[in-house]
Amino acid sequence: MSGCGGDAGGSLAAMATHTIRVHGDPVLRQPTAPVTDIDGALARLVEDMIETMYAAPGVGLAANQVGVQKRLFVWDIGDGPSVAINPYVSDHAGEWVYDEGCLSVPGLFWPITRPKQVHLTALDLDGNELSIEADEMLARVFLHETDHLDGTLLLERLDAEQRKEAKRTLRDRALHLDAR
Ligand SMILES: [Zn+2]
Numbered sequence: 001m002s003g004c005g006g007d008a009g010g011s012l013a014a015m016a017t018h019t020i021r022v023h024g025d026p027v028l029r030q031p032t033a034p035v036t037d038i039d040g041a042l043a044r045l046v047e048d049m050i051e052t053m054y055a056a057p058g059v060g061l062a063a064n065q066v067g068v069q070k071r072l073f074v075w076d077i078g079d080g081p082s083v084a085i086n087p088y089v090s091d092h093a094g095e096w097v098y099d100e101g102c103l104s105v106p107g108l109f110w111p112i113t114r115p116k117q118v119h120l121t122a123l124d125l126d127g128n129e130l131s132i133e134a135d136e137m138l139a140r141v142f143l144h145e146t147d148h149l150d151g152t153l154l155l156e157r158l159d160a161e162q163r164k165e166a167k168r169t170l171r172d173r174a175l176h177l178d179a180r
Pocket residue numbers: 001002101102103104144148154
């Protein structure tokens with residue numbers, strides 16, 4: 001997820017960054033598979049995802065956005081980087097409107113209404129259970145990234161009018177690229 005406000009921050013260490021897949025790439029439409037092994041390879045993937053998120057910059061990144069079909073995402077809304085492995089979001093409450101963007105649909109933002117509060121359960125890199133009550137921005141990131149892991153893009157959360165406009169913009173952009 002790319003946020004409108006805030007500074008994701010973070011220092012740029014010498015870790016590898018991945019290419020972020022964009023709208024149109026089929027990998028973004030496929031639900032991811034649960035993580036079965038939390039090992040060194042997964043820890044390296046998480047490090048690289050965090051680095052990729054900071055470089056973008058964004059406040060959240062799901063594994064399938066870098067082409068990895070595994071159910072995990074990373075986030076940092078200003079409190080330092082974290083990872084959620086096999087996340088599950090429940091207890092949706094309230095409503096909150098926010099200008100939401102997505103690193104896979106770069107540069108576009110829409111006011112989207114989603115629940116204001118959610119509860120996230122997941123595992124961390126040590127295999128310990130995370131249980132987080134999230135509000136507003138953090139809840140938004142959790143909902144946005146678990147959408148990705150379920151194969152749902154932000155474009156599917158738009159109303160009919162927003163979607164029409166978005167399709168036109170994306171088509172114009174594609175034509176623009178072809179013309180170069
Ligand atoms: Zn996104």
